[in-house]
Amino acid sequence: VCLNNIIKKIEQKLTKPFSYESQGPLILKKSKIMKPKEDWPYNADIPLAGLGIDIGSVSTKAALIAKINNKFRLLAYHYRRTEIDPVGAAIDAINKVYDQIIERGYKIEKVVAGTTGSGRQLTGFIVGASKEHIVDEITAQAAGITTVYPQKEFSIIEFGGQDSKFINISQGVVVGFEMNNACAAGTGALLEKYAMRRDIKIEDFGDIALRAKKPPDIDSTCAVLSEQSIVKYEQNNVSLEDLCAALTLATARNYLAKVVRGKEIKEKVVFQGVTAFNLGQVAALETVLKKGIVVPPWPHITGAIGAAKYAYDTKHLGNFRGFKKISNLKYNIGPYECINKGCGNDCNITMAKIGDEEFYIGDRCQRYSAKKAEKKIKPPNLFKERQKIMEDACK
DSSP, rough: OOOOOHHHHHHHHSSSSOOOOOSOOOSSSOOOEEEOOOOOOOOEEEEEEEEEEEEEESEEEEEEEEETEEEEEEEEEEEETTTTTHHHHHHHHHHHHHHHHHHHHHHHEEEEEEEEEETTTHHHHHHHHOOGGGHHHHHHHHHHHHSOOOOOOOEEEEEOOOOOOEEEEEEEEEEEEEOOOSSSSTTTHHHHHHHHHHHHHHHHHHHHHTSSSSSSOOOOOHHHHHHHHHHHHHTTTHHHHHHHHHHHHHHHHHHHHIIIITTTOOOOOOEESGGGGGGGHHHHHHHHHTSSSSEEEEEGGHHHHHHHHEEEEEEEEGGOOOOHHHOOOOOEEEEESOTTTTTTTOOOHHHHHHTTTTEEEEEOOTTTTHHHHHHHHHOOOHHHHHHHHHHHHHH
16 A cells, blocks of 8 residues: 555545535624613612522523613623532522622612523522512513513524523514424534534634635534534535534524424514524524524523513512522532433433422423422312302302
8 A cells, every 4th residue: 555645645535626505605684783781870779679590501690680760770690601500500690690789889678589491490499589480481581582672573582502492472472482402403502512522612603604605504403413414524624614604504494493393483583592692693593584683682691681570570479588698508419310211312410409408400301390390389179169169158
């Protein structure tokens, strides 16, 4: 075997143009990126503030809002990774919000707290929220976006770290929604995983994708097939820019196929979640939908803002443990092995124990995390109700 001949054949293969189908470069012309105005009301006297916590398996968000001059204002917020300690992440996010309260000189008389996200039962216990203020993610996301983007008719596209949502808003209320928590392709997880493999910062992913000239049309059926498909193009010397753009387009197409599934998409489309900071993904959605995308202020914390708004609007039901008591909570944390080995989700479940209370986070099917909510729903005592009806009838 002649080594020089082998090298020559490899060089010829690398320099030979690789022919493939492409949808064309990403389009970013009609979309609108709304920049937040962080003009904090320093030293404000605030009779009531709403604290919202949105915790998932990937990220934890906290937001503090209040109504000033009849308009809701964001007072403080914090975003961080949940990592392996959801209790510690929640306490840290709340502590960071409290630090901002002190730094900005707010004088707050009362705080009510609300929670959302896959770990909402856990954070609800941490902050001492009433059960009415532990709300689902659809309710929180809708309440959050209508607070920072007060429009009446629009669709919401939300990419989480491991799940995604589609919500239709009409006359300011939710009229339909869909969720996907089974496939990672329509979420930010696929982009983040590829960024790690190629050793690029996720913050730079969008700018790299926007420089693409001919992104290949890769398989968008699921995350695994998208990853396998991209390898072929890597082996044929397709540029990093084109491959990053291809993944954003695959993510957009998968989302439309697996989540939207033919539902009506309104003329105005709002993109939420931390992935909305990725301009490449914004452009991919504009390219596929052929319409402009609106990225609202603080798209990564709309769930936390919504939980805070929901608690604020129903303040007569509200409770709050207190910032200092939360900071001093004692807890134990550890991994939990799911007994259902055949489901295919392969969840990384964490169990947290605070006092005698046990909580779970990271189970996509909510087999364990939903149990806490079920315990709070007591069946009615039908004998007592029958007795009361009979007594009332005899009066």
